[in-house]
Amino acid sequence: MKRILCSALIAGLFAGAAHAAPAKSTAASSTSAARSASGVDKAAFDPSVRPQDDFFRYTQGTWLKDVDIPADRASWGAFNVAQETVEKQIRTIIEGAAQDKRAKAGSDTQKMGDFYASYVDLERRDTLGLAPLKGDLARIAALKDKASMAALAARFERIGAGSPVNMGVRQDNRDSTRYIVGISQGGLGMPNRDFYLQDEARLADTRAKYLAHVEKMLTLAGHANAAAEAKTIVALETEIAKVQWSAVQNRDPIKRYNKMTVTGLAALAPGFDWSTYLRDCGVGSKANEVVVSQPSYLQGLDKIIAATPLETWKSYYTFRLLSAYGTYLTQAFDDESFAFRGAVLSGTKVNRPLATRGVAEVNRGLGEVVGKVYVQNYFPAERKQQVREMVDNFKLAYQERIETLDWMSPDTKKAAQAKLAKIAVKVGYPDKWRDYSSLTIKRDDLVGNVMRTREFEHQRGVDKLGKPVDRTEWGMTPQTVNAYYSPTLNEIVFPAARLQSPLYDASAEPAINYGAVGISIGHEMSHAFDDQGSQYDGDGNLRNWWTKEDGEKFAAKAKVLVAQYNGYSPVEGYHLNGELTLGENIADNAGAIMASRAYHISLKGKPAPVIDGYTAEQRIFMGMAQARRGKARDAALIAQVKSDPHSPSEFRINGSLRNHPGYYEAFGVKQGDKMYLAPEERVIFW
Numbered sequence: 001m002k003r004i005l006c007s008a009l010i011a012g013l014f015a016g017a018a019h020a021a022p023a024k025s026t027a028a029s030s031t032s033a034a035r036s037a038s039g040v041d042k043a044a045f046d047p048s049v050r051p052q053d054d055f056f057r058y059t060q061g062t063w064l065k066d067v068d069i070p071a072d073r074a075s076w077g078a079f080n081v082a083q084e085t086v087e088k089q090i091r092t093i094i095e096g097a098a099q100d101k102r103a104k105a106g107s108d109t110q111k112m113g114d115f116y117a118s119y120v121d122l123e124r125r126d127t128l129g130l131a132p133l134k135g136d137l138a139r140i141a142a143l144k145d146k147a148s149m150a151a152l153a154a155r156f157e158r159i160g161a162g163s164p165v166n167m168g169v170r171q172d173n174r175d176s177t178r179y180i181v182g183i184s185q186g187g188l189g190m191p192n193r194d195f196y197l198q199d200e201a202r203l204a205d206t207r208a209k210y211l212a213h214v215e216k217m218l219t220l221a222g223h224a225n226a227a228a229e230a231k232t233i234v235a236l237e238t239e240i241a242k243v244q245w246s247a248v249q250n251r252d253p254i255k256r257y258n259k260m261t262v263t264g265l266a267a268l269a270p271g272f273d274w275s276t277y278l279r280d281c282g283v284g285s286k287a288n289e290v291v292v293s294q295p296s297y298l299q300g301l302d303k304i305i306a307a308t309p310l311e312t313w314k315s316y317y318t319f320r321l322l323s324a325y326g327t328y329l330t331q332a333f334d335d336e337s338f339a340f341r342g343a344v345l346s347g348t349k350v351n352r353p354l355a356t357r358g359v360a361e362v363n364r365g366l367g368e369v370v371g372k373v374y375v376q377n378y379f380p381a382e383r384k385q386q387v388r389e390m391v392d393n394f395k396l397a398y399q400e401r402i403e404t405l406d407w408m409s410p411d412t413k414k415a416a417q418a419k420l421a422k423i424a425v426k427v428g429y430p431d432k433w434r435d436y437s438s439l440t441i442k443r444d445d446l447v448g449n450v451m452r453t454r455e456f457e458h459q460r461g462v463d464k465l466g467k468p469v470d471r472t473e474w475g476m477t478p479q480t481v482n483a484y485y486s487p488t489l490n491e492i493v494f495p496a497a498r499l500q501s502p503l504y505d506a507s508a509e510p511a512i513n514y515g516a517v518g519i520s521i522g523h524e525m526s527h528a529f530d531d532q533g534s535q536y537d538g539d540g541n542l543r544n545w546w547t548k549e550d551g552e553k554f555a556a557k558a559k560v561l562v563a564q565y566n567g568y569s570p571v572e573g574y575h576l577n578g579e580l581t582l583g584e585n586i587a588d589n590a591g592a593i594m595a596s597r598a599y600h601i602s603l604k605g606k607p608a609p610v611i612d613g614y615t616a617e618q619r620i621f622m623g624m625a626q627a628r629r630g631k632a633r634d635a636a637l638i639a640q641v642k643s644d645p646h647s648p649s650e651f652r653i654n655g656s657l658r659n660h661p662g663y664y665e666a667f668g669v670k671q672g673d674k675m676y677l678a679p680e681e682r683v684i685f686w
């Protein structure tokens with residue numbers, strides 16, 4: 001099952017926008033300027049807004065007014081500031097490696113240095129033109145019939161170029177002790193099916209620009225009939241979009257769990273050569289059974305394969321390849337890739353500098369190689385223990401709270417406590433690092449380097465089949481500014497980079513950190529119990545441990561939250577999708593409540609200090625708002641509303657606090673205040 005990622009990472013929505021560039025001075029956060037013993041960033045406050053009316057703008061109205069989103073970014077906020085610090089650190093590591101003339105062949109330093117050097121050598125990229133893709137373009141040209149497309153789809157899976165079918169090795173959701181092959185929908189060039197099918201004006205505009213982009217990429221590749229070809233490609237993708245499941249449908253792990261034999265798979269979509277596909281993906285005889293996420297999609301795809309001429313498929317796969325590798329080719333391909341992915345989809349004005357993107361690419365491809373040096377150089381050893389202690393207090397807070405819940409039956413409580421006790425916690429970095437020794441990186445072969453790192457990752461997944469589940473593995477690198485909960489491993493994971501300024505303030509009194517980091521700890525833990533997490537037991541198996549009645553009570557509460565978030569609009573004409581964002585909104589709701597409780601546990605009976613004129617409770621909320629600080633361009637917000645299960649920053653804060661009894665107390669919120677909700681309209685889960 002997919003991991004539940006949990007930052008306010010609107011920036012990370014598209015790979016092109018996820019990594020940091022040096023900020024313009026106008027965009028520098030005010031966070032460092034006005035820190036005090038409390039850690040509250042008063043300089044960002046807007047005194048003209050009352051905390052009772054709009055807490056988000058009260059705590060950062062001045063920041064929102066004064067700080068512009070950098071031209072090369074789709075969004076900007078506390079996570080980006082943290083990310084930028086990490087980027088600078090990583091850049092030092094990688095550029096140092098590139099200049100190290102004594103690096104031994106095959107060493108970590110050689111790999112980082114040569115990968116980076118291959119990326120920034122634009123002259124060589126321009127000279128090579130399309131040559132690095134020659135082999136794969138020839139594979140496409142050689143397709144003789146539709147049955148032979150399966151081998152091509154497998155090749156594209158290995159090199160991360162995409163096809164209408166995705167394959168991945170994951171934990172079996174109904175037997176979390178073993179790995180299994182998963183098959184799911186894929187193959188679209190825009191973020192999801194809504195972009196192809198919905199009637200809204202902005203999406204229609206994006207579609208028109210997408211068509212032009214497809215044509216331009218084919219023209220750059222020397223195709224004579226690019227305009228006509230582009231039309232057939234987008235028409236084919238639209239047909240594929242029609243049979244895909246929506247983002248909301250995909251949130252249901254039971255409906256997505258359809259185990260079948262390879263023979264059963266072939267019966268579902270006989271027009272696709274599954275045995276060749278699985279063999280060429282490298283799983284062959286190790287995959288007698290697979291789990292299909294969207295069976296109706298494969299049936300629909302089967303009809304589309306039959307109805308679409310082979311020539312159209314050739315065009316489609318050519319564009320898939322150009323699209324996946326455009327940013328590693330010539331300047332012209334790179335610019336056109338940005339013009340659509342960066343400018344149109346994210347609203348970014350200019351592309352980030354080549355060197356910055358080179359660092360990001362090495363970081364993506366050689367994650368734990370870079371991570372190992374990163375934690376050695378930049379992560380204080382004692383922080384691991386500090387954060388573990390915080391996490392322990394959150395566990396206690398959940399334990400106490402579950403015991404005293406008035407709406408949950410004793411049976412469900414018992415199961416919830418059992419699951420809570422089994423939640424594993426990873427902080428900082430892995431105990432065991434990945435072995436990259438079989439990966440070859442060459443200084444003059446950027447496309448080859450990217451292909452080999454992607455194949456390396458693919459093979460790492462395939463090699464897991466038949467082996468016991470590795471509970472020490474990390475799903476994020478330590479230098480990632482994010483955190484996650486894995487339902488199948490029943491664990492929460494906090495990479496080192498999530499635990500630094502401005503998201504963690506080592507010198508401040510703890511209340512601010514119980515807000516800024518605690519919101520995230522409480523959030524991740526709640527994923528173990530939310531509408532999705534409640535469907536997995538403490539061992540990570542898809543098995544509902546709630547009584548029917550308790551499940552209904554939870555669903556009724558969830559319904560209130562869905563209605564609340566459906567009412568929020570980040571851009572005129574666009575409302576949040578309360579269903580799509582439900583799990584994350586529940587987690588934010590619970591995270592805020594648990595942060596207050598865990599902080600009080602940490603006091604061990606001592607009184608909570610008042611600092612800088614704020615009570616501890618007030619500072620916890622201010623910490624939350626500081627960590628979730630952010631703004632985004634309209635295009636990025638629209639893409640987020642359509643496809644991201646997280647709500648935009650403003651609603652993650654205000655939407656949670658309106659339901660939090662502690663917020664009403666801490667700021668004396670009363671009827672008539674804009675954030676006020678009547679007690680019967682509020683909803684809390686834990």
Ligand SMILES: [Zn+2]
Pocket residue numbers: 004005006007523524527583584587
């Ligand atoms: Zn989350």
